[in-house]
Amino acid sequence: MATKKPKPTKTSVEAKAPSDISWQAQKSAMTRDRILDAAINCFINLGYTNVTTAKVAQAAGVSRGAMLHHFPSKTELIQAAVEYLHDKLIEDYTQRVSNIPAALQGPARRRAGVEAYWEHLTGDLFVVYHELCTASRSDPELKAILESSQQAFEQHVRESNEALFAEWKDRGERFLLAMDVTKFMMEGLAASRLMTHREERVSRLMNYLSDRLEEIFEEEESSAIGRHTKGA
Amino acid sequence: MATKKPKPTKTSVEAKAPSDISWQAQKSAMTRDRILDAAINCFINLGYTNVTTAKVAQAAGVSRGAMLHHFPSKTELIQAAVEYLHDKLIEDYTQRVSNIPAALQGPARRRAGVEAYWEHLTGDLFVVYHELCTASRSDPELKAILESSQQAFEQHVRESNEALFAEWKDRGERFLLAMDVTKFMMEGLAASRLMTHREERVSRLMNYLSDRLEEIFEEEESSAIGRHTKGA
């Protein structure tokens, strides 16, 4: 057929050469991807709770009937969109980490890793992910959707961090602690948009965090982790 | 009149002895308080986005018309409920801090303060507050409501912390850093319900945090704050 046939993305058509796939299947997969992209954009622009099937369809440039063909219920749309979001988050973090210059080594490299995570956390995708997690407290369907890929998600983050901080990955519990300290402090900070003197406080905490990370791995055993108080 | 007249709360009728206020005004104030209590309970039980005026009215045991009399729009109801929530949050934290035994001193006392904040953060009221803050990104009305009392809220938290850590309050930037490290790490942790090995990770981080707080105030100037890397 003489119409232009844009190549579908890998995520939508699996394990087949383009020439083996009918034009209809390609077109259908492209529609599906447009819908998922539109759903993510609606999460970002409207907030999760304001997203409706009509708005996603409009943003995707398809009719509601067409969208219902691909996702027979709103819940199935949300589920597919959340899985899609997970994929994009992983890709986003991996991309930011791979952008760190190979010439950077030692503390400068690790600081760049911390900053890459901060950029990741303050990006639209993670903001939306955080909103979904927050909304899931009172939305059992959403909670189940998020939980179903949470372990895979954490696994990938762990592997990325082990690659990024290769010199630290064999330090056992100390490594876990360092990753958690970074994660929770930065996620708490990123989530707190309503606060005074934000830039000053962000800068101070990023500096403090980088120093603590260096310390966690410099100190001897039962130092950063094991002791609870020093003699007064 | 011979009917039983329950005494209204101070929050609903201000600066007047009960005997100077008509029964009708007392009754109206009590209805208003019941509505606000019901709204907070709906935030907790249903999640902010699932709260409707019908549900709040039902939970309060009043009709929608009655509720509309007190709060002519849903926005006004939300605004009053958020201010009410702020008051309860302040009261909750103040109460938890005042429950710390006076006999506790030094690191044990400070550790108790950290744990009081953790209990505060994981309580229903703060969970709801966090959800409201998260939802406000895509809800300008809600954001304006929260911002209008954010400064007063932070002011009270700062005063509580200065009272709790009186021995540290004169340390300037170091004190601000310590409070922020505690706040953001714990808020990040409290907000992360979806994660594996939660209890183990919470325990480790709480211990680490207490140690860091002690360190921040023990080290000399340009130590915890100023340095970024140690000589490798």
Place this chain on the structure above:
DNA sequence: AAAAAAACAAACAGGACTGATTAAAACAGG
């Protein structure tokens, strides 16, 4: 070329929600 299947689109029905209106009950003051 024709029939069948898939993708897409439009219309409809039912339910939920908010704000407004009207009515009833309770209260205050003379």
Place this chain on the structure above:
DNA sequence: CCTGTTTTAATCAGTCCTGTTTGTTTTTTT
């Protein structure tokens, strides 16, 4: 007891949302 005010309650209208049904167009299969 009467009148006016306030509080409370019931009903209505309009809007929005989702899922279902029906119809149209495109593509695939025979």
